[in-house]
Amino acid sequence: MASIKKRAVDVYNWFEQRLGLGAPTIHAAEHEVPSSTSSWWYVFGSAATVILVLQVVTGILLALVYAPTAGHAWSSLEFLDHNVTLGWYLRALHGWGSDFMVAIVLIHLAQVFLFGAYKYPRELTWIIGVFLLLLTLGMAFTGQVLRFDQDAYWGLGIGASIISRVPWIGGWLVDLMLGGPIIAGPTLSRFFALHVFVIPGILLALVGLHLWMVLRLGINEWPMPGRLVSRKTYMLEYHGLAEKTGIPFVPDAAWKDAVFAAAILLSIMACAFFFGPFGPSGQPDPTIIQTVPKPDFAFLWIYAVLAYLPPSLETPVMFIAPIVVICAMLLLPLVSGEGEKHWSRRPVAVLTAVVIAVTLGAFTRLAMYTPWSPVMNAWTSDPIPVADLENRAPLAREGAIVFQNKQCRNCHSIGGSGGMRGPALDSIASRMTEDQIIRQVLQGGGNMPAYGNALNPAETTALVHFLLTLRSGNLTPAIDASRKVAMSSQESPLSAPHKTPSPGAP
Numbered sequence: 001m002a003s004i005k006k007r008a009v010d011v012y013n014w015f016e017q018r019l020g021l022g023a024p025t026i027h028a029a030e031h032e033v034p035s036s037t038s039s040w041w042y043v044f045g046s047a048a049t050v051i052l053v054l055q056v057v058t059g060i061l062l063a064l065v066y067a068p069t070a071g072h073a074w075s076s077l078e079f080l081d082h083n084v085t086l087g088w089y090l091r092a093l094h095g096w097g098s099d100f101m102v103a104i105v106l107i108h109l110a111q112v113f114l115f116g117a118y119k120y121p122r123e124l125t126w127i128i129g130v131f132l133l134l135l136t137l138g139m140a141f142t143g144q145v146l147r148f149d150q151d152a153y154w155g156l157g158i159g160a161s162i163i164s165r166v167p168w169i170g171g172w173l174v175d176l177m178l179g180g181p182i183i184a185g186p187t188l189s190r191f192f193a194l195h196v197f198v199i200p201g202i203l204l205a206l207v208g209l210h211l212w213m214v215l216r217l218g219i220n221e222w223p224m225p226g227r228l229v230s231r232k233t234y235m236l237e238y239h240g241l242a243e244k245t246g247i248p249f250v251p252d253a254a255w256k257d258a259v260f261a262a263a264i265l266l267s268i269m270a271c272a273f274f275f276g277p278f279g280p281s282g283q284p285d286p287t288i289i290q291t292v293p294k295p296d297f298a299f300l301w302i303y304a305v306l307a308y309l310p311p312s313l314e315t316p317v318m319f320i321a322p323i324v325v326i327c328a329m330l331l332l333p334l335v336s337g338e339g340e341k342h343w344s345r346r347p348v349a350v351l352t353a354v355v356i357a358v359t360l361g362a363f364t365r366l367a368m369y370t371p372w373s374p375v376m377n378a379w380t381s382d383p384i385p386v387a388d389l390e391n392r393a394p395l396a397r398e399g400a401i402v403f404q405n406k407q408c409r410n411c412h413s414i415g416g417s418g419g420m421r422g423p424a425l426d427s428i429a430s431r432m433t434e435d436q437i438i439r440q441v442l443q444g445g446g447n448m449p450a451y452g453n454a455l456n457p458a459e460t461t462a463l464v465h466f467l468l469t470l471r472s473g474n475l476t477p478a479i480d481a482s483r484k485v486a487m488s489s490q491e492s493p494l495s496a497p498h499k500t501p502s503p504g505a506p
Contacts, residue, residue, distance in 0.1 A: 029248075029254075030248045030250055031215065031248070031249055032246030032247060032248055033218060033219045033242065033246065033247065033249050034218075034221045034238075034241050034242050034245050034246060034247075035245040035247045035252075036221055036222030036245070037219040037220070037222065037253060038247065038253040039222065040256055042219065042253075042256075043256055043257045043260035043261070044104055044107050044108035044111060044260075045108050045214075046254075046257035046258075046260070046261055047104050047260055048101060048104045049207065050261040051097055051100055051101040051265075051268070052101065052203070052207065054265065055097050055101065055139075056204075058093050058094040058097065059196065059200070061090055062080070062090060062091065062094055065080050065084060065087070066080075066146070066192075068146070068189055068191075068192035069188060069189075070185040070188055071185075073146065073147075074149060074280050074284070077147060077279070077280050078280070081277065088277055089277075091277035091278075092271075092272035092273070092275070092278075093272045094143075094277075095143075095272075095277050095278040096271045096275070098140050098296075099140075099296070099298060100264060100267070100271075101136055102137065102297075104264065105132065105136050106133070108129075109130070109133055110357070112126065112129065112220075113332075113353060114343045114349060114350065114353055115220060115222075115343070116220075116223055116229070116340070116341030116343075116346070116349075117220035118332060118333040118336075118337075119333060119337050119338060119339070119341060120231050120234055120333075120337045121217055121231075121234065121235065122217055122220065123333035123334060123337055124213060125210060125213045125214065125217065126332070127330055127333065128206050128210050129210065130330055131206060132203065132207065134326070135199055135202060135203045136203070137299075138199050139195065139199050139200070139203070140296060140298045140299070141159075141295075142194045142195035144278075144295065144296050145188075145195075146188065146191055146192060147278070147279045147280045148188060148280070148284055149279045149282055149283065150281050150282040150285065151279065151281050151294060152279075152280075152284070153284035153285075155294075156178075156183055156187070157183065157448070158293065160174050160177060160178060162318055163177055165318070165319070177190070178190075182443050182450040182452075183284075183444075183450070218238060218242065219249075219253075221238065221241055223341035223342040224342060225340075225342040225344055226340075226342075226345075227342070228338070228340060228341075229337070229338050229341060230338060231338060294367070300364045300368070301359075301360050301363035301364045303367045304363040304366040304367035305363055306318075308366075384400050384403070384404060384409075384414060385415035388400070388469070388470065392466075392469055395461070395462055395465045396465045396466045396468075396469050398462040398466075399461075399462035399464065399465050399466025399467070401462075402455070402459045402462050402463045402466070403466055403467075406451070406454065406455070406459075406463075412424065412425045413425070413426075414426055422448060425467065425470055426470055427470065427472045427475055428467050429467060429471045429475075429477055430471045430472075430475035430476060430477060433477075434468060437464050437467050437468070438460070438464055441455070441463065442455075442460065
């Protein structure tokens with residue numbers, strides 16, 4: 001036994017002489033913190049870090065089997081669930097770990113806010129924490145997309161529709177996000193790269209910087225009423241408090257972090273075992289439009305907000321509100337870096353935290369049973385209005401049959417009857433040219449999936465001919481302005497061949 005211990009010490013000393021990591025690591029673990037920081041309110045940051053390690057480990061194991069292609073992503077998850085020993089449990093650990101991590105990071109951010117830990121000299125620590133929350137949400141969203149089931153497919157379509165509304169660069173952003181105009185193989189490749197390489201790399205780097213700043217600046221002391229933060233005196237007061245009541249972080253303060261982190265890990269394992277993994281719900285199929293796509297738990301509140309918002313407010317709320325909230329969070333420590341920390345002396349801060357928590361909880365609860373919005377209330381049995389079939393050519397009437405059989409009316413209305421997911425088509429021919437309609441049908445765009453693989457050429461031709469007859473009130477057909485300019489330039493006298501006048505011409 002003594003020889004084994006001596007051999008282990010020799011191995012440690014060999015590495016320590018070359019790396020020199022042992023001494024600074026021990027010093028960091030044993031650094032003194034105010035005794036008031038040994039509290040159950042200070043354990044959420046450590047728990048989030050432990051969950052991140054769990055996500056990295058399970059993510060690497062999943063990536064060994066997962067195939068990030070449109071044709072194999074869904075089947076590779078099915079293979080994991082049914083053919084790999086404990087593959088379903090590995091997926092469940094990763095999925096439930098994602099939800100727990102979002103919740104713990106949110107609670108940690110709220111605790112830091114209520115305890116005034118964003119004030120001097122920890123302003124940058126708070127700003128990095130805000131970015132860590134955004135990156136955590138980004139990991140959750142990209143992870144849902146990688147399931148590439150029916151919910152993920154349509155959810156990504158909704159996300160593309162939202163992105164497309166960005167002024168000036170919306171179309172470019174959609175192409176950047178999807179890897180082209182439609183959801184296909186390049187889409188999964190991009191989200192796989194984001195989920196496995198880009199976001200985790202930035203996340204780990206910022207976590208390391210966040211921990212370094214916590215070690216350098218110290219853990220925020222327990223706030224006391226009347227103890228104000230001043231840039232001139234705070235550091236001297238903090239170091240004096242640490243010298244007077246200081247305890248080593250390991251083990252005196254860290255044992256509560258360890259116990260809480262272990263309890264969270266056990267909770268994740270229990271949820272994974274009893275509830276299993278999330279999805280996949282079914283293979284993505286753009287022709288199945290009787291679907292109610294819902295996001296994962298972390299984004300349910302957004303789903304409910306969009307369901308209840310009037311259409312006229314959707315775009316302003318989706319693009320203005322998030323920017324305002326994020327900017328307010330980033331600017332908070334810069335405009336309120338001094339003064340009172342205790343929550344009892346900051347009623348506005350407490351009220352803000354309560355309102356945000358209640359709002360998120362209420363909308364998440366509403367999303368559990370809120371129907372998909374806009375409301376879809378049409379069925380293929382609803383007849384196409386007779387007025388849209390009278391005096392139509394046979395090819396257009398055949399297109400009306402295609403329109404009916406492909407369940408287009410579940411999303412689009414004609415004559416006031418039909419779905420509301422997409423725009424009404426009564427005057428579609430006055431808004432879009434033939435080329436634009438063909439491109440929209442085949443490639444999709446925004447919230448509409450691509451139907452290029454669901455329609456043969458004859459069906460596409462007939463459907464487009466029918467849509468070209470829909471001009472309510474005999475509106476003027478849509479015209480390609482660029483083509484009109486090109487034709488007019490060809491007929492211009494300047495473009496006509498020069499004729500030499502005859503000698504007898506006046």
